[in-house]
Amino acid sequence: MQNLKLTLEPTLQQARAAAMVASSIARAYYCIATGNTCPPVSRFVQAVELSVGEACTNSIQHRPKKKRGNVLLTFEFDQDSFYIKIRDRNEQLDFDNTPAPDLNRIQERGYGLHIIKTAMDDASYERVDGWNILSLRKSCPMEV
Amino acid sequence: MTITKIITNDIAVITLQGRFDSAAADQFRKAVQHDFLPAHYVIEMEGVNYIDSGGLGCLVSLLRQAQKRSGTVKIARIPSKIFYAFELTRMNRIFDMYDDTGMAVNSFTATN
Amino acid sequence: MKKEYHKYKKLGLIHLSGRLDTVEAGDLKESLPFYLNNSKRLLLDLGQVSYMDSSGLGALLSGLKKAIAKDGDIRLANVRPKVKMTLEITGADRLFKSYPNVAGGLAAWSSEL
Amino acid sequence: MKALFHIQQSDTPELKDFFAETHPWMVKIANKPSLEYLLDFAILSGCTEVRLVMDEPDLALRNYFGGGERWGIKISYASCSENDSLDQLLTKNTRFCDSEPLLILTGLFFIHYHKDHNYQDWQRLSASGMMLHCSTGTLLYGKTGNDLRYLSDMRKEVDFTLSPIRSLRDVYDLTMQVLTFEQEHYVLPGYGPEKNILIGRNVEIGRQVELHPPLIIADDAILLGKTVVGPNAAIGKGAIIDRGTTISNAVVTDHTYLGKGLTLSKKMVNGGRLFSAPDNDWLNLNDDLFVRIIEPQGASYFLRSAINRLAALLLLVFLLPAWILFKIATCFTEKKNHTTTCFKNKGGNLFSYTYDLPVRESVAGRFCRALSLNKVQLLVKVLSGTISLVGNRPVPSSPENLLLIQTFDHYHPGAFGYSEAQQLTPGSLEEETSERFFAANRKIANDIRTLLNILIKNLRTFV
Numbered sequence: 129m130q131n132l133k134l135t136l137e138p139t140l141q142q143a144r145a146a147a148m149v150a151s152s153i154a155r156a157y158y159c160i161a162t163g164n165t166c167p168p169v170s171r172f173v174q175a176v177e178l179s180v181g182e183a184c185t186n187s188i189q190h191r192p193k194k195k196r197g198n199v200l201l202t203f204e205f206d207q208d209s210f211y212i213k214i215r216d217r218n219e220q221l222d223f224d225n226t227p228a229p230d231l232n233r234i235q236e237r238g239y240g241l242h243i244i245k246t247a248m249d250d251a252s253y254e255r256v257d258g259w260n261i262l263s264l265r266k267s268c269p270m271e272v
Numbered sequence: 273m274t275i276t277k278i279i280t281n282d283i284a285v286i287t288l289q290g291r292f293d294s295a296a297a298d299q300f301r302k303a304v305q306h307d308f309l310p311a312h313y314v315i316e317m318e319g320v321n322y323i324d325s326g327g328l329g330c331l332v333s334l335l336r337q338a339q340k341r342s343g344t345v346k347i348a349r350i351p352s353k354i355f356y357a358f359e360l361t362r363m364n365r366i367f368d369m370y371d372d373t374g375m376a377v378n379s380f381t382a383t384n
Numbered sequence: 385m386k387k388e389y390h391k392y393k394k395l396g397l398i399h400l401s402g403r404l405d406t407v408e409a410g411d412l413k414e415s416l417p418f419y420l421n422n423s424k425r426l427l428l429d430l431g432q433v434s435y436m437d438s439s440g441l442g443a444l445l446s447g448l449k450k451a452i453a454k455d456g457d458i459r460l461a462n463v464r465p466k467v468k469m470t471l472e473i474t475g476a477d478r479l480f481k482s483y484p485n486v487a488g489g490l491a492a493w494s495s496e497l
Numbered sequence: 498m499k500a501l502f503h504i505q506q507s508d509t510p511e512l513k514d515f516f517a518e519t520h521p522w523m524v525k526i527a528n529k530p531s532l533e534y535l536l537d538f539a540i541l542s543g544c545t546e547v548r549l550v551m552d553e554p555d556l557a558l559r560n561y562f563g564g565g566e567r568w569g570i571k572i573s574y575a576s577c578s579e580n581d582s583l584d585q586l587l588t589k590n591t592r593f594c595d596s597e598p599l600l601i602l603t604g605l606f607f608i609h610y611h612k613d614h615n616y617q618d619w620q621r622l623s624a625s626g627m628m629l630h631c632s633t634g635t636l637l638y639g640k641t642g643n644d645l646r647y648l649s650d651m652r653k654e655v656d657f658t659l660s661p662i663r664s665l666r667d668v669y670d671l672t673m674q675v676l677t678f679e680q681e682h683y684v685l686p687g688y689g690p691e692k693n694i695l696i697g698r699n700v701e702i703g704r705q706v707e708l709h710p711p712l713i714i715a716d717d718a719i720l721l722g723k724t725v726v727g728p729n730a731a732i733g734k735g736a737i738i739d740r741g742t743t744i745s746n747a748v749v750t751d752h753t754y755l756g757k758g759l760t761l762s763k764k765m766v767n768g769g770r771l772f773s774a775p776d777n778d779w780l781n782l783n784d785d786l787f788v789r790i791i792e793p794q795g796a797s798y799f800l801r802s803a804i805n806r807l808a809a810l811l812l813l814v815f816l817l818p819a820w821i822l823f824k825i826a827t828c829f830t831e832k833k834n835h836t837t838t839c840f841k842n843k844g845g846n847l848f849s850y851t852y853d854l855p856v857r858e859s860v861a862g863r864f865c866r867a868l869s870l871n872k873v874q875l876l877v878k879v880l881s882g883t884i885s886l887v888g889n890r891p892v893p894s895s896p897e898n899l900l901l902i903q904t905f906d907h908y909h910p911g912a913f914g915y916s917e918a919q920q921l922t923p924g925s926l927e928e929e930t931s932e933r934f935f936a937a938n939r940k941i942a943n944d945i946r947t948l949l950n951i952l953i954k955n956l957r958t959f960v
Contacts, residue, residue: 140295239325364576465776
């Protein structure tokens with residue numbers, strides 16, 4: 129299983145960069161996994177880009193004032209799926225119990241996690257000795 | 273993200289280009305804050321290639337402000353590339369979407 | 385689930401009400417033999433039964449077996465559509481004679497005897 | 498020419514409860530989404546671009562129709578607010594609407610047409626544009642979107658008809674109608690070995706299955722032995738029909754399991770929901786024995802199950818002679834003969850197998866384990882499809898184990914258990930974790946490896 133690690137300075141610019149890198153890796157993966165050329169508008173790529181963007185933005189916005197810990201990003205992939213891990217040293221977050229935004233009410237914040245959970249096939253969170261680890265999986269897009 | 277504004281009798285047409293993500297959020301907020309506030313906004317998004325919850329958040333808060341002044345926000349020329357993000361967050365139900373900017377602008381005058 | 389037993393000459397009538405599902409089936413399965421000892425011909429009024437699943441059906445069928453062994457029978461009266469569906473897909477509707485309503489059922493059946 | 502299709506969730510309250518997550522446009526008539534019929538009709542009418550306008554986006558629909566590549570046209574999507582008027586609809590999609598002649602279908606309905614007829618010349622048909630109504634929707638045609646604003650209702654002689662889709666009854670009736678009278682009228686999925694029989698890709702058809710046309714069976718469906726399908730049956734994608742079940746004048750939707758020896762007549766089943774056409778009523782039959790929803794597993798699952806059975810068969814062929822000899826040889830020795838009942842799946846269903854072999858300690862016992870003869874009973878279960886060849890160590894049924902099972906995602910018992918290969922002590926935490934791990938990350942390659950390990954390991958125990 130090949131994998132690729134990135135370290136992000138905790139700035140929103142870096143979060144953006146991460147999202148863009150994610151999208152291009154996702155494109156490459158799409159071609160390798162399906163053997164097709166990736167369409168310009170691909171749900172798969174969009175989902176990955178969005179989720180990584182959201183996740184990184186989240187960890188950067190929620191980092192404690194003093195600590196300037198970096199955000200670690202890992203991409204892994206096999207035939208079936210594309211895996212992403214986002215690690216940071218922020219306070220523990222209550223991933224599973226954060227309420228989904230009421231989509232019928234007009235609401236300004238709190239879409240981040242919702243987007244991740246809905247766009248990805250699996251999104252799980254764990255806290256391992258001081259690290260928040262968010263593991264995302266998007267299964268390989270079907271050939272058209 | 274580049275932002276251009278054209279304000280004609282209390283309708284602001286805001287044309288966006290580039291990535292509308294959390295990093296661009298402040299820029300957007302600043303851009304829409306100025307002494308004279310129009311009632312209605314049309315956000316022309318043809319040139320936007322990425323939007324995330326940060327960007328969507330901006331649009332919603334703009335809508336909130338507009339509604340306070342009994343105005344509204346409409347979206348024009350939204351590229352299919354970023355439509356997905358709107359669907360994921362059901363934003364497509366909050367904003368009226370037009371595939372033509374002119375029509376979006378006219379729609380205000382039509383309703384008034 | 386509620387059970388109400390009445391005796392009409394050679395026939396026993398049981399009004400059942402509630403859901404005939406896994407939770408209730410066991411109880412019915414156990415009680416049917418007792419009623420059968422009292423009268424080997426039982427007419428079950430399912431008018432108040434809103435739902436029946438495989439275990440509910442199982443109970444009825446085990447009852448039917450015992451009844452037939454005593455050369456009696458178990459028949460059904462005013463079966464609701466929802467219950468009828470369960471009977472239909474399992475083909476049990478062919479095993480149980482059923483009447484549109486209780487009075488008619490009692491009359492028709494006792495006239496056979 | 499272009500076409501714009503418009504629908505609102507509020508159009509179809511009745512379908513919502515029964516078809517739950519399915520978008521009304523994805524509700525299938527004879528195994529084909531209702532929208533696809535409209536799409537085909539639009540294409541026949543010479544449309545090159547179609548725009549789908551809906552208030553509730555739907556992923557399944559997106560994945561199915563995509564950008565229209567599969568139909569050789571361009572499909573674009575737009576959203577609308579609840580109860581947008583036709584006028585608003587046209588305004589919001591001006592650019593799309595005002596360039597070419599336009600066909601608008603708004604609401605949920607079915608169009609009866611014939612694929613061999615010609616619907617190209619709307620111009621001649623109605624230069625001024627036209628408007629057709631049915632109780633659940635409207636079809637409009639105009640030279641430009643703008644014309645449509647001023648259309649008045651006018652009857653035109655056309656060789657297609659709209660029929661409303663409002664209730665479950667409508668869906669059922671339409672399916673029956675298409676199957677019985679109109680199979681030639683539309684392009685329906687599947688190939689036809691004979692007239693009025695349509696069968697999809699990798700459909701498994703068991704022994705002594707009767708097929709009575711007209712019928713249609715979608716991809717990946719499984720008909721187990723002695724099932725009777727048709728006349729007038731539609732079996733959905735990945736549906737499983739268990740032994741001896743009869744289906745006539747009935748619809749079984751995608752990924753629905755239908756239990757053993759059932760009679761499905763004049764009915765429609767979706768997951769655990771059962772609709773009866775005569776009674777025009779439906780119930781939620783949450784009963785694993787009768788009907789339930791199958792988690793879509795994709796073709797790989799069916800491939801795997803096939804491989805499983807084949808491998809099991811091979812093993813049996815090898816083991817049976819030894820086993821029979823062994824039986825004869827040891828018919829007088831002391832035997833441990835008892836039946837074990839184990840959990841079959843996360844749902845808590847059970848299966849049991851008898852175990853009648855010399856006690857582990859005896860030489861004979863060790864010998865038969867070395868040859869894995871103790872697996873023969875289980876291999877039979879594999880053949881019958883009850884369990885898989887390689888899987889979790891079967892968990893014996895008991896109240897506390899039930900709790901374990903219910904939290905055990907992907908639990909699937911196998912004749913050869915994962916942890917067996919690693920010689921982990923049964924019941925230990927290591928065992929449970931490895932069992933859970935392998936169950937979650939299941940790979941055919943890994944299964945084979947496990948199997949070989951165990952066989953070899955067993956042999957080692959003797960020599």
